[in-house]
Amino acid sequence: xxxxxxxxxxxxxxxxxxKITIGVGDVALRDAIHQALAAGAQKLLINLGGVTxxxxxxxxxxxxxxxxxxxxGGRLKLxxxxxxxxxxxxxxxxxxxxxxxxxxxxxLQQF
Amino acid sequence: MPAEPTPFHLTIGSRFENIELVHAxxxxxxxxxxxDEESRHWIDLAVREAVANAIKHGNRLEPxxxxxxxxxxxxxxxxxxxxxxxxxxxxxxLNDPLAPENRLRPNGRGIFYMKSFxxxxxxxxxxxxxxxVTLRKRLGGENDLDRSGAETxxxxxxxxxx
Numbered sequence: 001x002x003x004x005x006x007x008x009x010x011x012x013x014x015x016x017x018x019k020i021t022i023g024v025g026d027v028a029l030r031d032a033i034h035q036a037l038a039a040g041a042q043k044l045l046i047n048l049g050g051v052t053x054x055x056x057x058x059x060x061x062x063x064x065x066x067x068x069x070x071x072x073g074g075r076l077k078l079x080x081x082x083x084x085x086x087x088x089x090x091x092x093x094x095x096x097x098x099x100x101x102x103x104x105x106x107x108l109q110q111f
Numbered sequence: 112m113p114a115e116p117t118p119f120h121l122t123i124g125s126r127f128e129n130i131e132l133v134h135a136x137x138x139x140x141x142x143x144x145x146x147d148e149e150s151r152h153w154i155d156l157a158v159r160e161a162v163a164n165a166i167k168h169g170n171r172l173e174p175x176x177x178x179x180x181x182x183x184x185x186x187x188x189x190x191x192x193x194x195x196x197x198x199x200x201x202x203x204x205l206n207d208p209l210a211p212e213n214r215l216r217p218n219g220r221g222i223f224y225m226k227s228f229x230x231x232x233x234x235x236x237x238x239x240x241x242x243x244v245t246l247r248k249r250l251g252g253e254n255d256l257d258r259s260g261a262e263t264x265x266x267x268x269x270x271x272x273x
Contacts, residue, residue, distance in 0.1 A: 022130070022163045023128065024128070053152075053156065053159075055163065056163075056218070056224050060216075060217035060218050060220065063216070063217050064217040067215055084149075092209065092220050094214070
């Protein structure tokens with residue numbers, strides 16, 4: 001998985017591409033979130049538009065990201081979920097736990 | 112003309128990167144069948160979860176321990192068996208990932224996803240012979256996901272985060 005980190009309107013945006021799966025993608029996501037928090041980020045947006053596969057470890061890492069950011073007083077939102085990613089979150093009733101938006105622009109308006 | 116049953120066997124060491132090898136071989140095997148892309152995706156994901164569990168929970172990430180994957184399929188059904196060298200687990204200890212107190216746990220969704228993506232999964236534990244999970248998917252039927260987490264027969268580690 002590749003992660004591109006950028007800033008827009010005071011929000012740290014992580015563009016995820018590829019597979020968020022056990023052993024590789026999940027670790028990369030964890031590291032990216034921790035680096036963003038260490039750099040002082042309080043508003044984070046994960047753009048999932050480029051994600052092709054996510055497994056239970058990837059979902060778990062999204063959950064961990066959410067709780068880590070929230071526990072530190074920050075806010076985390078998700079945007080641009082491919083249908084298969086949305087399905088995975090829906091199955092385990094996580095779609096309502098996350099702040100999910102159709103696209104990046106819509107998510108940015110809600111910070 | 113019905114397709115001949117296609118047997119398939121793969122042995123991997125307990126490393127997560129080997130899941131991609133399983134994915135590649137499984138994808139190639141499934142390409143011979145008239146399955147839509149979405150069905151292939153969910154089958155692939157269920158097998159990924161089974162192999163990941165075997166590597167992580169069954170073989171405890173010991174790279175020299177083997178995971179055996181067997182696949183059989185004909186026109187009607189796909190059967191995947193994943194076997195590890197672990198000591199089994201008590202299915203009674205599985206957490207319900209939908210329970211409010213578990214919703215924000217970082218783990219414990221793998222088996223639930225497997226149940227959702229496949230028509231049936233069964234675990235078999237034999238002392239000294241590891242744990243075997245059998246995943247079955249009817250081919251040519253509906254591709255809707257089962258979002259209910261259907262009941263699964265599981266025979267007898269800490270399974271709570273599988």
